[in-house]
Amino acid sequence: MASDLADILAADSWFGGLPAEQRHGLQARARAHDLRDGVHIYRIGDPPNGLHVVVEGQVRLVSYPAAGQELVNMIVKPGRWFGELSVIDGKERPHDAIAAGAVRLLTVPMAAIAELTAAMPDLWRGLALLNCAHHRLGMREAGRVRALPALARLAVFLAGGAGSAPDRPLRATQDDLARIVGVSRQHMNGLLRLLADRGLISTGYGGVTIGDRAGLLALADREELG
Structure with a gap:
C-alpha cells in the first residue's frame, strides 16, 4: 500500500513539483481517514482543518449560488490536493467538501502545516501555486461553459x-x-x-x-x- 500511495501522490503535477523535503514532510504528517458516501470533510463557514488529498474515490466541492441551488465547483480525484485556500489565509471554508461514494483521504492538520512552513517557508509558495492552479482551472472551465x-x-x-x-x-x-x-x-x-x-x-x-x-x-x- 505504501508504494501504491507513493505512486498516487507522485502522479500529481503539483505535489511532484515540490522539493523532496516538502513532499516527504507533508506525506509523513498526513493522517488517513475512511469516509462514507455523503460525509462532509468540511462545510461552508468552517475554520480550516488542514490540507487534504484524495487517495481513493472522489470528493465534490460544492457551493450554493442561491437558495435551493447546488453547484459542483470541482470533482477531486485520487492524487489531487484540495483545501489550500483556507490553509493559506486562515479564513472560513468557501464551500462544502463532500465524499462522493466511499473515500480514503489523507489530511495534513493545521498544526503540521504550521510546523512545516516554519521550517520550510518556501512551502507557502507551493501552497500558493496549488491555489493558482485551481483558480486557472476554474477560469478555463467557466469560459468553456459560457461558450x-x-x-x-x-x-x-x-x-x-x-x-x-x-x-x-x-x-x-x-x-x-x-x-x-x-x-x-x-x-x-x-x-x-x-x-x-x-x-x-x-x-x-x-x-x-x-x-x-x-x-x-x-x-x-x-x-x-x-
Whole structure:
C-alpha cells in the first residue's frame, strides 16, 4: 500500500513539483481517514482543518449560488490536493467538501502545516501555486461553459448540481435557471421540455429531478461539438 500511495501522490503535477523535503514532510504528517458516501470533510463557514488529498474515490466541492441551488465547483480525484485556500489565509471554508461514494483521504492538520512552513517557508509558495492552479482551472472551465450553446450550459449545470443521490430534486425555479444559463424564462421552459422529453430529467413543484446524469453530460458534449 505504501508504494501504491507513493505512486498516487507522485502522479500529481503539483505535489511532484515540490522539493523532496516538502513532499516527504507533508506525506509523513498526513493522517488517513475512511469516509462514507455523503460525509462532509468540511462545510461552508468552517475554520480550516488542514490540507487534504484524495487517495481513493472522489470528493465534490460544492457551493450554493442561491437558495435551493447546488453547484459542483470541482470533482477531486485520487492524487489531487484540495483545501489550500483556507490553509493559506486562515479564513472560513468557501464551500462544502463532500465524499462522493466511499473515500480514503489523507489530511495534513493545521498544526503540521504550521510546523512545516516554519521550517520550510518556501512551502507557502507551493501552497500558493496549488491555489493558482485551481483558480486557472476554474477560469478555463467557466469560459468553456459560457461558450456552450444554451442547452449544453443547462445540461452541464444540472448534471453538476444534482446532488449525490440520483432522485434528489434540484430546487430551482425556471427563473433561477434562466438567470444562471443566461436565457429568457420562455426559452428555459422549452429547454427543460427538451430534456424531459429525452428522459434526462423530470420537472415538478419540488424542482428538477435528474434522471440520467451521464446522459446530460453526453448531450452537453454533443452540443459542444456542434
